Amino acid sequence: MTTPQDLLIIAMDVTSSRDIGQGDLSLALAGAELVDLIEAGALTLDDDRIVPGAAWTLDDALLSEAVSSLVRQEPYESVEDWLWRRGRDLFAAYRAAVEAQTPVAAGRRRWNPLRGGPAERADSPARRRAEDRWSKGDPVLVGLAAAVGIEHPDGEGAAPADEAVGTVLDAVHDAETELEAVRQRRSIENAAFDNIWRAP
Template sequence: MTTAKDLFIIAMDQQPNQSVGQGDLSLALAGAELIDLIGLEAVALDGDSIVPGGQPTLDDPLLGEASSALARQVPYERIEDWLWRRGRDLSAAYQAALEADGQLARGRSGRMLFGAERVELVDSPARRDALSRREADEPVLAALAAVVGMQSGASEEELSLDDEAVTTVLAVVNDAVMELEAVRQRRSIEKAAFSNVWRGP
């Protein structure tokens, strides 16, 4: 399993009152894919730019899609731009992939994640591995979980990340999620102001 799939699984395993926003999770999933590609030496970072390396054979179709989507000509894509481009509707893509793999099932007792249908995690080795990784506070997964507001995520002070590239990606993911929240708040304020205008004094 990839870091992104593990992240999606632990997001699904959250209590309903701790649910993760679709946009936040999509950005974090794109960051998780990039971190896995760094680990596979499929990419490297030059400052905040993503420099593609070799194209390893990837067993995971979504990670393969991520690798194929990399900009392979100068100027290379910045991490932030990659997150917004690759992250568009990525959480829905992971939901569909996990359903196709039999990791998610539809049912009345499940959660309404990003659509009208209720889905729930199937008890599987993949789920157990993801939850074990969370319980072990694996640093990268814990950091991504913290960024999207899962209570299981460790704080930055508790993390021991000695990989500068991974740390850079995590910082950019955090900034992107904060930017998304700022946009949400601004829209909420604008909507409230518009409603007040129509209500009148």
């Protein structure tokens, strides 16, 4: 299992402070991929620029896909740009991977982050691993979850020891804030448009 998969499992199981959309999760999943790739030595950060290492294949298919999609020409890609580019529709890919490893318990509905709370899921090694990281307050998992509105019982916890990982987490939080601002702006614009047509 990987950090993106662990994050999605936690999103399935833990109540959030707000509705979580696919866009929110996709951005956070893209950040989680970067964290795993940093820890695997597949890339480094130069300030906020993603500097790829040698091209190689990881055990996980989605992380291998992420490695192959890294921009390998200078000035390289910023973390922010990666989140928006790689994050597009990433939720669907990880949901399929997670549901294959953590099936919904018999007779229960499938989980949909846009329609209500979590479904009851069958126990699995993948789910136990994610819950173990969560219960121990893993700073990466807790930080990524906080970005999408999932609060850990013990608060935000300690900052990650790796400065590059901290840069990624900060970028995820900033991207989530930007996404919410875009939503609010569109909501205001749509409301104003509706009012024009409803005016006598």
